[in-house]
Amino acid sequence: MEFVVTKREFMKALGRVQSVADKKSAMPVLTNVLIASDGSGALRLAATDLLIAISSTCPAEVRKGGSVALPARSLFDMVKTLPEGDVSVSIAPNFSARVSSGRRKFDLVGMPGEDFPTLPSAGKTELRQIPAEALIDLIHFTSFSMSQDDTRPHLSGALFEADGAVLRMVTTDGHRLSKAQKQVEHSDASNLSILVPLKGVTELRRLLDEIRAEKKAEGMGTVGLGRSGSNLFVQREGTIIAVKLVDATFPQYSQVIPGSFERKARVSRAELLDALRAMSVVASDRTSGVKLQFSKSKLIISSENPDLGAGQDEMSIELDGTDLTVGFNSKYLIDVLSALPSEDVSIELSGELDPGVIRMPEVEDFVGVIMPMRI
Amino acid sequence: MSELPSTELPPIQLLPAEVANQIAAGEVVERPASVVKELVENSLDAGARVVTVSIDGGGVARIAITDDGHGMSREDLSLSVVRHATSKIRSADDLLGVGTYGFRGEALASIGSVSRLCLTSRKRTAEEGCEVKLEGNATPAVRAIGCAVGTTVSVEDLFFNTPARRKFLRTPQTEWGACADTVARLALPRPDVRFVLRKDGKVVREYLRRDTVAERVREMWPDETLTEIDGRRGTVHIRAFLGPPERARTGTTGIAVYVNGRFVRDKLLLRAIAQAYGSTLDGGRYPPGAMLVDVPAAQVDVNVHPQKAEVRFAQQNEVFASVVSLLRDGLSTAPWAKVLTGAPSGADDGWSSRFDGAPRGGAPSTSASDFDLSARPYSVDVSKLVPPEPATRSLFARREHTDSRHEEISSTESSTPRAAPLPVESAEDPWRLAPTPTTPTTPTAPSIETEYAAVMAAAIASPRVVGLAGDTGLPDRQTFSALRFVAQVRRMFLICEGEWGLVMLDQHAAAERVVFDRLRKSYASRDVRVQPLLVHETFDVTAREMTLAEEHAEDLAKIGFELTPLGTNTLAVRAVPALLVRADPRRLARDILAELARQGSEFSRALDLVLATMACHGSVRGGDELAAEEARALLTSLDDCDFGGHCPHGRPVLFSIKWSELERKVGR
DSSP, rough: EEEEEHHHHHHHHHHHHHSSSSSSSSSSSGEEEEEEEOOOSEEEEEOOSSSEEEEEEEEEEEEEOOEEEHHHHHHHHHHSSSSSSSEEEETTSSEEEEETTTTHHHHEEOEEEGGGGGOOOTTTOHHHHHHHHHHHHHHHHHGGGGGTTTTTTTTTTEEEEEEEEEEEEEESSSSEEEEEEEEEOOSSSSSSEEEEEHEEEHHHHHHHHHHHHOSSTTTEEEEEEETTTTEEEEEETTEEEEOOOOOSSSOOHHHHHOSSSSSEEEEEHHHHHHHHHHHHTTTTTTTTTHHHOOSEEEEEEEEETTEEEEEEEEEEEEEEEEOOOEEEEEEHHHHHHOOOOOOOEEEEOOTTSSOOOEEEOOSSSSSEOOOBOOO | OSSSSSSSSSOOOOHHHHHHHHHHHOOOHHHHHHHHHHHHHHHHOOOSSSEEEEGGGGGGEEEEEEEEOOOOOOHHHHHHHHTTOOOOOSSGGGGOOOOOOOOOOOHHHHHHSSSSSEEEEEOOSSSSEEEEEEETTTTEEEEEEEOOOOEEEEEEEEETOOOOHHOOOOOHHHHHHHHHHHHHHHHTTTTTTEEEEEEETEEEEEEOOOOSSHHHHHHHOOOOOOOOEEEEETEEEEEEEEEOOOOOBSSSSEEEETTTTTEEEEEEHHHHHHHOOOOOOOGTOOOOOOEEEEEOOGGEEEETTTHHHHHEEETTTHHHHHHHHHHHHHHSHHHHHHHHHHHSSSGGSSSHHHHTTSOOOHHHHHHGGTOOOOOOOHHHGGGGSSEEEEEEHHHTTOOOOHHHHHHHHHHHHTSSSOEEEEEEEEOOOOOSSSOOOSSSOOOOOOHHHHHHHHHHHHHHHOOOOOOSOOOOOOOOGGGGGEEEEEEEEETTTTEEOOOEEEEEEEEEHHHHHHHHHHHHHHTTTOOOOOEEEEEEEEEEEHHHHHHHHHHHHHHHTTTOEEEEOOSSSEEEEEEGGGGGGGGGGGHHHHHHHHHHHHHSHHHHHHHHHHHHHHHHHTTTTOOOOOOOHHHHHHHHHHSSSOSSBBBBTSBBEEEEHHHHHHHHHTTT
């Protein structure tokens, strides 16, 4: 196998796949990136940790087709040191790769491409085109409330639902929940309800961030998305990500979102965020509890830690309903407030022990639910 | 006795039968559950196909067992209540091959001596039934009566004539829980019998007749994915149904072990299960499920314990080795073992089938350890930290002067915390250069025999004291925050540099200690912050666990825990302490119930251990990556602890080597 590729394209493709290559796998082949070409003008690069697989194409002048598996991290680091311009790679019959540019060259020990696991294939499943912008918004609005605990797979993932023209994403870690939805133009009958693991969400987000960074002017375009077997496939141009879905039941989220409320406050998001960040400095270690005292026109935010001291801040708000004092984990509030773009937020409350709901005023698309803390 | 004893001792006499019976009752009849066990076993021995157990008022008011077995004739009936009268063995030789549950012939007599006992029975061939009544030590009264085929035994007012015993009974709820557990245990290996369990008149549980043990087991653990193992090695035959290691629970409440169909609490077999799971299982935790071991009757002695809860094997080492190897083989094909070894678990998942077959192999116990984040590897590795030379050993701050056997106990039985270790240095030897009194021990792979010995030793000596006493474990009043954090290794240890030497901390043990201290402080100051759950977590519990949760609801609320029953055997976690929001509420709740189960009813005694269990869950674990700032924060927090030298379970948090020692090692 032999090919010439520009450093820029090669780095881009390698960067995209190498984060998935498993650095600590018990199976050495998984630390590799697969490079393959059938002899046409492109390379296919792929990596997998058996949970996520990513493959990406890269334009190259392929002199001889073939396939090889090379250590992902080392190859990336080597190519990085090479001068800008063309990088030529040739694979010896013993699968050792010579990577050279100008007068600098590296020999890298590789493995036959056949040793690399076959990646899952979407087969005949038709991928549905959805706006990348909508998808990244959904992730952005909800990913913070996923559980980080991978022993609880039903919570350490995001529920992704396509319901006619509505795309929806819901996450919860048992203490709080976020639900975001978007209306998309192309109404498609294929309904979908899948649980995407944390790692898959992270990888999707990386891909979408990259798209956003690239195409600022003409919009982000669409990504193809579909399910085949137990995998979710997301495709954008030459890049395909396959994520093995979680086989668990997501909690009945609609039961958790309160249907009514007794009090509603409209609050400046930035101001509240600032006050919460300030108060969490004194909030009791680890529990980060803050007290919110809502009254007609003002909100007092306070926090105390018996070992350290106390803090208090105050801001003006509009409250619809009677006074109420309620405790929250400040981290939960900070997370949701940081994710929202709106100027103000509305906070819907009932009793001091009933879940609080955070929304963007005049926007139906987002609901954040947080369970109060008993302080 | 203030008076001097008279010079003449009273002559030795044979005790009257009723006194002997009451003494025997002390051994056989401990609580209502033991009555249930004895009577249900009798029913099973009588070939019953349906056994109905009714428990009223926790079994103290009334226990009634009805079966459709052979029944008894009038003569048998009146003899049955006489001590050592049995139909099950005829001579001492029969003891060597007991094939029935009962054989001692003391159950009915014992029960009769401490309750109002009434038996009615009719043989299939008899035209009428017969009733015998026995009240305390009165003479049995027999009369003819009309009744169905089979036997009904009714036990009322248990311990009415032994108030001391009665005082030791727990609440009716607790006793009911124990009775229900007993019935479940008896029902498991007998799928051919239908069991009906009634509580205060209502049917609360029914085990329908099934074709196989597997079906009954699945009925009993509906939530668990149990791996079925069926194997034979030599004379040992095992059938096991065991859950994955991440579902393991502290203590033995979740696992049932049987020998020749008899439920036992055998340390040897439990140890064999733990051994088969290897490092995927934390010390003291056992997977849910059941294991049934069959050996030829002649090779096992069941006549060791009045309640027959213990057995003795003729060739115990062989039994142990056989069980371990059979379980290992079986577990290596368990679905979770595949997940742990990294290979895909389903064929339809679109991943390469070529790959699927590739590098699995090997016992899960070895290859799994790298993947199972829930394992706390330090609990196993502690012993390996002991350097071989005695000189270094003396520097291993705050280690006990014990032999390696004790180390083995602490690492395998981490659920039984050690007492605070003895201080190593003495005032006379500030440089600690004098040879230590210990014999050097090289940590070697323990053989099955030594492990067995260790288990038995642990069973005998298990001080239930949380290691709270002592100092920081650092020499010379050093503070943890003065240490310079160098690196995290194996995502498990924090390497730090102090002025006087190198310090290695177990990150999980250290974090656990910190959380434990915070929990204790907030509990002491009645300032526990509670985080109610938005999404309630539910889990199935045994009747006993349900009872514990109900009994201790108030105490648990004080530490920030809210458990509420949903139906008869499901609990919902509604709130957790705010300090532990990262922990899995279900696993946490299960472990706390297990801790309570072991500690008995007094909550204050269990408190520290419960808090320790909670701390364990809310802490950084082995396997978590720690950033430098997090590590430094942890060191600073350790300074605030009353005592940072040991984790709340009593294991040491750190290990240190003096520079001089290091220098000597490399010959400087």
